[in-house]
Amino acid sequence: MDRYTFLLENWDRDLALFFDFIETVCGIGKDNQTYTLLKNEIHTISDLTNWIECFDGDFDSVEFTTNEFMNRKKYMNFNLG
Numbered sequence: 001m002d003r004y005t006f007l008l009e010n011w012d013r014d015l016a017l018f019f020d021f022i023e024t025v026c027g028i029g030k031d032n033q034t035y036t037l038l039k040n041e042i043h044t045i046s047d048l049t050n051w052i053e054c055f056d057g058d059f060d061s062v063e064f065t066t067n068e069f070m071n072r073k074k075y076m077n078f079n080l081g
Contacts, residue, residue, distance in 0.1 A: 018048055026059045034063045041070065 001009075004024060011021030019039070022028050028035050042048055054068040055061070 012048070012052055015042065015045070015048060018042070022062060026062045028062055034066050037066055037070070041073070 007017060007021045007025050011017050011025070019035075022035060022038060023030065030036075038051075042051060050072065051065065051069045054072060055065045
Protein backbone atom coordinates (compact mmCIF):
# COMPACT_ATOMS: atom_id res chain seq x y z
CA MET A 1 0.00 0.00 0.00
CA ASP A 2 1.41 3.40 -0.91
CA ARG A 3 1.58 6.30 1.57
CA TYR A 4 -1.31 8.21 -0.04
CA THR A 5 -3.67 5.23 0.22
CA PHE A 6 -2.47 4.49 3.74
CA LEU A 7 -3.27 8.07 4.78
CA LEU A 8 -6.70 7.92 3.12
CA GLU A 9 -7.53 4.90 5.23
CA ASN A 10 -5.90 5.91 8.53
CA TRP A 11 -5.76 9.70 8.82
CA ASP A 12 -8.33 9.85 11.59
CA ARG A 13 -6.55 7.42 13.95
CA ASP A 14 -3.62 9.49 15.15
CA LEU A 15 -2.52 13.13 15.30
CA ALA A 16 0.68 12.55 13.34
CA LEU A 17 -1.26 10.75 10.59
CA PHE A 18 -3.83 13.56 10.56
CA PHE A 19 -1.18 16.22 9.94
CA ASP A 20 0.50 14.04 7.31
CA PHE A 21 -2.94 13.65 5.65
CA ILE A 22 -3.46 17.42 5.70
CA GLU A 23 -0.14 17.90 3.92
CA THR A 24 -0.03 14.92 1.59
CA VAL A 25 -3.66 14.35 0.62
CA CYS A 26 -5.14 17.82 1.06
CA GLY A 27 -2.08 19.70 -0.17
CA ILE A 28 -1.93 22.13 2.74
CA GLY A 29 1.70 22.85 3.57
CA LYS A 30 3.26 23.73 6.89
CA ASP A 31 3.60 27.35 5.77
CA ASN A 32 -0.17 27.64 5.22
CA GLN A 33 -2.24 29.64 7.72
CA THR A 34 -4.81 26.82 8.04
CA TYR A 35 -2.08 24.30 8.84
CA THR A 36 -0.68 26.61 11.51
CA LEU A 37 -4.13 27.08 12.99
CA LEU A 38 -4.68 23.30 13.07
CA LYS A 39 -1.30 22.76 14.78
CA ASN A 40 -2.21 25.39 17.37
CA GLU A 41 -5.69 24.01 18.07
CA ILE A 42 -5.54 20.22 17.66
CA HIS A 43 -3.53 18.67 20.46
CA THR A 44 -5.59 15.63 21.51
CA ILE A 45 -7.64 12.88 19.93
CA SER A 46 -10.68 14.67 21.37
CA ASP A 47 -9.73 17.81 19.41
CA LEU A 48 -9.30 15.70 16.29
CA THR A 49 -12.67 14.03 16.85
CA ASN A 50 -14.32 17.44 17.13
CA TRP A 51 -12.65 18.56 13.89
CA ILE A 52 -13.80 15.37 12.15
CA GLU A 53 -17.39 16.07 13.23
CA CYS A 54 -17.20 19.27 11.16
CA PHE A 55 -15.56 17.57 8.14
CA ASP A 56 -17.78 16.83 5.15
CA GLY A 57 -15.29 14.51 3.44
CA ASP A 58 -14.24 17.01 0.78
CA PHE A 59 -10.47 17.34 0.74
CA ASP A 60 -10.87 20.86 -0.64
CA SER A 61 -12.92 21.99 2.36
CA VAL A 62 -10.22 21.77 5.04
CA GLU A 63 -10.19 25.55 5.49
CA PHE A 64 -13.99 25.65 5.79
CA THR A 65 -13.94 22.69 8.19
CA THR A 66 -11.28 24.37 10.31
CA ASN A 67 -13.36 27.56 10.48
CA GLU A 68 -16.41 25.52 11.54
CA PHE A 69 -14.30 23.71 14.14
CA MET A 70 -13.03 27.02 15.53
CA ASN A 71 -16.56 28.48 15.65
CA ARG A 72 -17.83 25.39 17.47
CA LYS A 73 -14.91 25.52 19.88
CA LYS A 74 -15.54 29.21 20.66
CA TYR A 75 -19.24 28.52 21.16
CA MET A 76 -18.56 25.59 23.49
CA ASN A 77 -15.99 27.57 25.50
CA PHE A 78 -18.39 30.51 25.73
CA ASN A 79 -21.18 28.29 27.05
CA LEU A 80 -18.88 26.49 29.48
CA GLY A 81 -17.28 29.58 30.90
